[in-house]
Amino acid sequence: MVGLDTTAQAHRTSWLPYVAPMAFFLGLTALEGQFEGHYVWIYFAKVLLTAAALCYFRETWKDVRFEAKWIVPCVALGLALFAVWIWVDKNVAYPHFLGSRTGFNPYEKIADDGLRSAFLAVRFVGLVLLVPFMEEIFWRSFVVRYASKPDFWTLPIGTFTWTGFAIMVGLFAAAHPEWLPAAIFAAAMGLLVKYSRSIFACIVTHAVTNLALGIYVVTRSDWNYW
Known part of the structure; x- marks a missing residue:
């Protein structure tokens, strides 16, 4: 009985490392x-503490699992999804009921050249590696698995119900001011994990x-995406 209780407790808390x-x-x-x-120092702390949590x-x-066969097609898909995100956000008149981002222009907000360079480096680490x-x-x-089945650990990666898929897409979209491009992105990623x-x-x-997106923001000075 003790063994069963321990197993049940482990299963009940198995969501914690993900959350x-x-x-x-x-x-x-x-x-x-x-x-x-x-903002700059809080962002530094955010990257550091989130990375520490991921390691813990x-x-x-x-x-x-590293799978080299996906690198080339996923690079192409990533570029396509970037283009879709920007095009939809710039050209589709969808309601922005989730508000908008407060853009942060480091060239205006950070006077010290060294600190600005450090911020940009850490910002790209957070954007490209951590996030x-x-x-x-x-x-x-x-x-997507938990929304499909509470005992999510029993489902292989890429296995989910369409209800779970819809919940994942909806929550991901709700977490972004650009909810429509975000929903498209989340749907594409859900289909990718189902296929791959x-x-x-x-x-x-x-x-x-x-x-x-980061290169676009810096080269076009479109800081609202940050």
Whole structure:
């Protein structure tokens, strides 16, 4: 009986390693808006603490298996999804009922050249490495399976119900001011993980999309996406 209770408890708490890094990330993101004058330092802390949480709860990393065959197609898909995100957001008149981002232009807000360079470097690390790894483990490994079946660990990666798929897409969209491009992105990623059975493929795609977005923001000075 004790063994059964221990197993049940382990299953009940198996969601924690998936949720905790995202909770750190979202909590510190909320602080950024409350203390805008300290945005740079809060962002540094957010990247550091979220990375620490990912390392502490690294048992979720088992869901990510390196598969070289997905790199080239996922680079292409990531670039396509970046183009779709920008095109839809710029050309489709959808209601922005989730508000808009407060753009942060480091060339205006950060006077010190060294600090500005450090911020841009850390911003790209967060955008291209940290966020794709964290979010794909959260959204495409955990949420879509948990929304399909509470005993999500019994479902292989890429296995979910269409109700779970819809919940994942809806929640991902609700987490972004650009909810329509975000919904398209989330749907594409859900289909990708269903087809590939690979969180690695999702991470590569997401990383390329974010890298392209970061380059676009910096080169076009379209800081509202940050």
